[in-house]
Amino acid sequence: MNQHYIDYSQTIFQCPLCNSIPKKDRESFLNDVRYNVKRYGKGDMLVAQGSVYEQLYIVVKGEVSTEMSDEKGDFMKIELIKSPNPLATGFLFATDNISPVTAIAKTDCVAVLIPKDNVYLLMSKYPDFMKAFLSYISNKVTFLSEKLRLTSLRTIRAKLGYYVLKESKGGQEFQLKMSKEDLSRLFGVSRPALVNVMMQMADEGLIDVDRRKIFIKNRPALQRLF
Numbered sequence: 001m002n003q004h005y006i007d008y009s010q011t012i013f014q015c016p017l018c019n020s021i022p023k024k025d026r027e028s029f030l031n032d033v034r035y036n037v038k039r040y041g042k043g044d045m046l047v048a049q050g051s052v053y054e055q056l057y058i059v060v061k062g063e064v065s066t067e068m069s070d071e072k073g074d075f076m077k078i079e080l081i082k083s084p085n086p087l088a089t090g091f092l093f094a095t096d097n098i099s100p101v102t103a104i105a106k107t108d109c110v111a112v113l114i115p116k117d118n119v120y121l122l123m124s125k126y127p128d129f130m131k132a133f134l135s136y137i138s139n140k141v142t143f144l145s146e147k148l149r150l151t152s153l154r155t156i157r158a159k160l161g162y163y164v165l166k167e168s169k170g171g172q173e174f175q176l177k178m179s180k181e182d183l184s185r186l187f188g189v190s191r192p193a194l195v196n197v198m199m200q201m202a203d204e205g206l207i208d209v210d211r212r213k214i215f216i217k218n219r220p221a222l223q224r225l226f
Contacts, residue, residue: 090137
């Protein structure tokens with residue numbers, strides 16, 4: 001077995017694509033993987049927007065930020081990927097597999113790169129890997145659809161009102177699934193700006209906030225925000 005996989009084998013099996021593979025199959029799985037291991041310094045580019053995406057990247061150490069630029073040069077941050085997680089899975093099997101995002105190392109990081117044809121082999125031989133891969137892609141589509149919806153809302157108040165009502169699922173209270181830091185990234189705003197608006201809405205009697213617990217006090221007013 002390659003020394004790189006001895007080093008990162010436990011981390012790889014914490015990745016959502018691989019953690020459902022039965023322990024009895026893990027040694028065989030590692031032996032079937034063809035890969036390169038690459039190390040990146042903070043600020044290095046892993047993937048460039050517009051490049052052909054033909055390898056599955058699994059970030060096994062560090063954090064990677066993805067962002068997208070338009071013709072005017074404006075940038076929009078998409079998400080922060082923390083190890084151990086895959087990068088840009090949805091583009092690997094696209095007919096036009098051109099990456100629409102740039103991936104930048106936010107910290108020193110390490111990635112395992114698996115060629116697309118080898119990913120096909122792993123899917124055919126390990127059904128648990130295939131199911132996890134498809135599930136991960138589906139979840140990412142949901143995330144990006146939500147990101148697009150939030151981007152269409154102009155103000156932080158509108159974004160927060162929409163998000164609170166959606167996450168409450170008709171109930172009066174719920175627990176935030178992510179930290180305020182991660183929520184601010186989803187909204188594309190700074191954490192202080194998000195917290196400030198959240199506190200304003202609490203002062204106005206729209207919501208109550210207790211750490212991650214949100215209590216809805218005025219649903220009609222929240223609905224009018226977007």
